[in-house]
Amino acid sequence: MSTPEIIHAHAAPQGFIRKYVFSLDHKVIGIQYYFLALVAVFVGMFLSLLMRIHLVWPTASIPLFGDIKPETYLTLLTMHGTIMVFFVLTTAPQGGFGNYFLPIQIGAPDMAFPVLNMLSFWTTAVAFVVMLAAFFVEGGAPLHGWTGYAPLSAIPSSGPGEQLGADLWILSIAIFCLGSLMGALNFITTVLDMRAKGMTMMRMPLTCWSWFITAILALLAFGVLLAGGILLLMDRNLGTSFFVPAGLSLTGKMIFPAGGFGGDAHFSHAGGSPLLWQHLFWFFGHPEVYIAILPGMGVASQLLSTFSRKPIYGYKAMVYAMLSIGFLGFMVWGHHMFMSGMSPYTAFAFSIMTMAIGVPSAIKTFNWLGTIYKGRIRFQSPMLFAIGFVSLFVSGGLSGPFLAQPVLDIQLHDTYFVPAHFHLIMGVAAIFGIFAGTYYWFPKMFGRMMNETLAQWHFWFSLIGAYAIFMPMHYLGMAGHPRRYSQLTELQYLAPLLPLQKFITYAAVATIAGQFLFLFNFFWSMFKGPKASDNPWESTTLEWTTSTPPPHDNFGGKVPVVNNGPYEYSVPGAARDFVMQTDPPVGSGH
Amino acid sequence: MWAKSIKGIPDDMGLALLAIIWLITLASTYFFVAKTWWLPVGASAAAPWIDHQFAVTFLLMGFIFVAAQVTLGLFSYQYRDRPGQTSDYSHGNNKLELMWTVLTAILFVGLNLMGSHLWASERFAPAHEGATKVEVTGAQFAWYFRYPGPDGTYGKVNPKDISAEEQNPLGLDASDPAAKDDVVSGVMYLPVNREADITLRAQDVIHSLFIPSMRFKQDAVPGLLIKMHFTPVMTGDYEIACAELCGLGHYKMHGILKVVSPEDFDKWIASKEAEKQ
Numbered sequence: 001m002s003t004p005e006i007i008h009a010h011a012a013p014q015g016f017i018r019k020y021v022f023s024l025d026h027k028v029i030g031i032q033y034y035f036l037a038l039v040a041v042f043v044g045m046f047l048s049l050l051m052r053i054h055l056v057w058p059t060a061s062i063p064l065f066g067d068i069k070p071e072t073y074l075t076l077l078t079m080h081g082t083i084m085v086f087f088v089l090t091t092a093p094q095g096g097f098g099n100y101f102l103p104i105q106i107g108a109p110d111m112a113f114p115v116l117n118m119l120s121f122w123t124t125a126v127a128f129v130v131m132l133a134a135f136f137v138e139g140g141a142p143l144h145g146w147t148g149y150a151p152l153s154a155i156p157s158s159g160p161g162e163q164l165g166a167d168l169w170i171l172s173i174a175i176f177c178l179g180s181l182m183g184a185l186n187f188i189t190t191v192l193d194m195r196a197k198g199m200t201m202m203r204m205p206l207t208c209w210s211w212f213i214t215a216i217l218a219l220l221a222f223g224v225l226l227a228g229g230i231l232l233l234m235d236r237n238l239g240t241s242f243f244v245p246a247g248l249s250l251t252g253k254m255i256f257p258a259g260g261f262g263g264d265a266h267f268s269h270a271g272g273s274p275l276l277w278q279h280l281f282w283f284f285g286h287p288e289v290y291i292a293i294l295p296g297m298g299v300a301s302q303l304l305s306t307f308s309r310k311p312i313y314g315y316k317a318m319v320y321a322m323l324s325i326g327f328l329g330f331m332v333w334g335h336h337m338f339m340s341g342m343s344p345y346t347a348f349a350f351s352i353m354t355m356a357i358g359v360p361s362a363i364k365t366f367n368w369l370g371t372i373y374k375g376r377i378r379f380q381s382p383m384l385f386a387i388g389f390v391s392l393f394v395s396g397g398l399s400g401p402f403l404a405q406p407v408l409d410i411q412l413h414d415t416y417f418v419p420a421h422f423h424l425i426m427g428v429a430a431i432f433g434i435f436a437g438t439y440y441w442f443p444k445m446f447g448r449m450m451n452e453t454l455a456q457w458h459f460w461f462s463l464i465g466a467y468a469i470f471m472p473m474h475y476l477g478m479a480g481h482p483r484r485y486s487q488l489t490e491l492q493y494l495a496p497l498l499p500l501q502k503f504i505t506y507a508a509v510a511t512i513a514g515q516f517l518f519l520f521n522f523f524w525s526m527f528k529g530p531k532a533s534d535n536p537w538e539s540t541t542l543e544w545t546t547s548t549p550p551p552h553d554n555f556g557g558k559v560p561v562v563n564n565g566p567y568e569y570s571v572p573g574a575a576r577d578f579v580m581q582t583d584p585p586v587g588s589g590h
Numbered sequence: 591m592w593a594k595s596i597k598g599i600p601d602d603m604g605l606a607l608l609a610i611i612w613l614i615t616l617a618s619t620y621f622f623v624a625k626t627w628w629l630p631v632g633a634s635a636a637a638p639w640i641d642h643q644f645a646v647t648f649l650l651m652g653f654i655f656v657a658a659q660v661t662l663g664l665f666s667y668q669y670r671d672r673p674g675q676t677s678d679y680s681h682g683n684n685k686l687e688l689m690w691t692v693l694t695a696i697l698f699v700g701l702n703l704m705g706s707h708l709w710a711s712e713r714f715a716p717a718h719e720g721a722t723k724v725e726v727t728g729a730q731f732a733w734y735f736r737y738p739g740p741d742g743t744y745g746k747v748n749p750k751d752i753s754a755e756e757q758n759p760l761g762l763d764a765s766d767p768a769a770k771d772d773v774v775s776g777v778m779y780l781p782v783n784r785e786a787d788i789t790l791r792a793q794d795v796i797h798s799l800f801i802p803s804m805r806f807k808q809d810a811v812p813g814l815l816i817k818m819h820f821t822p823v824m825t826g827d828y829e830i831a832c833a834e835l836c837g838l839g840h841y842k843m844h845g846i847l848k849v850v851s852p853e854d855f856d857k858w859i860a861s862k863e864a865e866k867q
Contacts, residue, residue, distance in 0.1 A: 155794075376676065377666060391662055402648075407643055410805055
């Protein structure tokens with residue numbers, strides 16, 4: 001740690017473009033990421049609204065959108081999933097909050113590589129534009145689902161949207177991977193090299209640990225997806241055959257007649273494996289789940305401690321739990337493939353590993369409850385969402401051990417039980433982490449407080465709404481309702497499930513309406529909210545030691561020196577009920 | 591140090607959290623326990639065992655679910671900031687932590703091992719001698735069922751010969767003698783109480799043969815021949831779905847499994863053979 005503040009110092013930019021557009025300041029870049037995710041989440045939510053309407057009223061025509069056909073439903077589903085996973089759940093917690101607060105929380109003036117940081121944001125932004133462009137090309141957006149299983153995704157004639165739209169979809173994901181890889185490198189280097197004096201690894205806030213571990217996962221996972229995406233593009237456009245076996249016939253026509261690409265027999269498709277795509281995809285896809293949820297775990301830990309006015313319960317256990325979740329997360333991708341035709345013997349290994357992830361997850365839950373136990377809880381809005389996070393994490397997590405058992409997966413795989421599970425945990429729980437972070441850090445980012453009353457209403461709408469939407473999906477799944485069905489009209493056993501589907505749609509409409517409370521509160525408070533003090537929540541970590549909003553170099557020329565662990569609340573004998581990390585050393589000191 | 595001064599927070603927020611979290615827990619649990627929506631009737635030999643494993647998992651997970659949510663609600667209320675409430679300065683308890691870790695490890699891994707012999711019996715061994723042979727082929731957007739006929743051998747198929755006009759959806763190779771007696775049907779017939787020896791194929795993209803009442807699901811993957819088996823134990827009609835997204839008609843790719851008496855099955859096969867002549 002050689003005087004990073006000198007090496008990485010760069011003068012505050014002047015003109016508008018350098019200050020707000022192509023900024024090198026991690027705080028501006030963090031806000032850019034956040035706004036990108038905010039746009040994306042409303043796009044993704046709108047798509048899900050259309051899906052819900054079409055499911056229960058298949059003939060309904062949407063104003064300004066027109067009729068929804070079965071294939072339209074599949075493109076909505078594909079784009080909803082892709083946009084939410086990449087541009088919301090990966091972008092907001094890591095790119096947004098991570099960028100803004102990681103350097104400040106470890107006492108650094110900026111990220112290790114500011115130019116790379118700017119590049120990673122703009123790369124991600126380009127990826128988003130390319131993704132949206134898929135809607136507007138001939139044939140529209142692809143219908144192969146966010147998992148893009150080959151050969152459906154590899155054969156342009158396999159359905160509407162599988163032509164240029166699918167190419168753009170893959171291209172966008174590949175570009176996104178580049179942005180994420182650059183970001184991951186930056187995060188890892190920053191944590192390892194830029195910590196202030198006294199900020200040992202074991203004094204880092206759990207948020208920093210979560211961003212650090214997430215970055216390692218991203219570095220190892222996105223590279224694989226990038227490779228897979230490039231191979232898929234080559235299969236589609238260059239006549240290779242990584243994922244396409246020989247002899248495919250689509251509605252009675254040979255898809256790749258002998259003679260193959262450009263009339264050259266050497267390029268006729270043969271020898272590819274559809275399962276190879278699944279292995280590559282899920283080698284990325286499962287760690288991606290933790291990329292989405294780990295930062296939420298970090299935020300929940302930080303907030304439960306802060307608002308309970310108690311040290312976090314089992315700091316080290318929390319760190320080790322996150323590390324083992326990250327480590328095990330790379331060894332379980334096969335649990336997505338129990339029904340895929342891969343060797344049934346490997347299912348054993350993947351299944352045991354998956355169940356093993358339940359252990360660190362249970363530790364985290366235990367410790368969150370232990371943190372609020374005998375605390376003195378302040379129910380400000382960030383805390384409400386942190387408590388909601390724990391509730392949703394438990395509910396979403398406990399359906400995992402069903403799906404992790406191959407023998408139960410026989411019945412539940414690819415039914416609504418699966419969307420119920422992953423929406424609760426990596427969807428809504430992660431989103432609650434983002435909301436909690438937003439209400440908590442908004443004052444620091446924008447210098448004003450958000451409205452508490454609106455925030456409380458937003459919380460109730462979101463919590464009750466999320467349960468009303470996703471809990472019934474378990475029942476649908478148990479009854480055998482396959483997912484990704486645009487209509488319930490064909491299979492007779494689905495007819496009795498229509499009332500339940502209608503209930504979910506009503507709940508979705510109400511929940512989505514509730515999100516406008518948030519949107520309004522966000523922008524109204526940004527300009528009209530009461531001015532925030534430097535430390536409105538009486539927190540202990542470094543971002544609350546500096547002014548609100550922080551100056552360009554984060555600490556106004558001072559270099560913070562860390563003396564305490566991150567969660568020294570209610571220390572006996574201390575003057576206040578919180579001891580900041582820069583205060584003279586007290587307590588266990590970690 | 592009670593912060594009454596926090597603006598805009600109702601005094602009974604802790605109580606509200608308790609009430610809502612408990613209500614959500616109660617409502618969610620009620621519909622599981624009342625089995626308002628539940629697994630479809632199980633009509634295969636393995637169904638009772640699979641359902642048993644499901645019930646055990648459900649009980650254990652349900653218990654943890656209720657315990658965790660009730661505790662969360664309770665703590666939120668009990669440890670709300672109020673006059674006289676003090677905060678415990680504690681960094682945790684390693685013994686408790688270790689105990690909890692060991693307990694959950696035993697629970698999760700044990701649960702997994704409990705169900706593993708079922709998986710093994712479903713997937714590790716091939717079908718028994720004398721099972722009814724059926725080849726299932728998925729194509730956008732239909733299921734085809736082929737029976738090998740008296741010779742017990744499936745004839746060759748060639749994707750070049752696939753033709754809707756000539757009613758040869760599988761591309762049976764006319765030059766192969768083994769193909770002559772193959773019966774291709776749009777409906778799946780199986781005799782009751784006899785194991786079905788299934789071979790799964792796909793012509794174009796991945797499909798997944800899902801027969802909820804048989805507790806059966808398996809992807810059909812282009813380029814792979816996947817062998818599976820199950821034993822239907824109740825006569826009746828059972829719906830077949832496609833469980834893997836296969837294109838715009840995915841939702842309507844369905845079929846019927848008719849489980850009939852062995853005599854009716856033989857009669858049906860004989861009539862199909864007669865049609866071919």
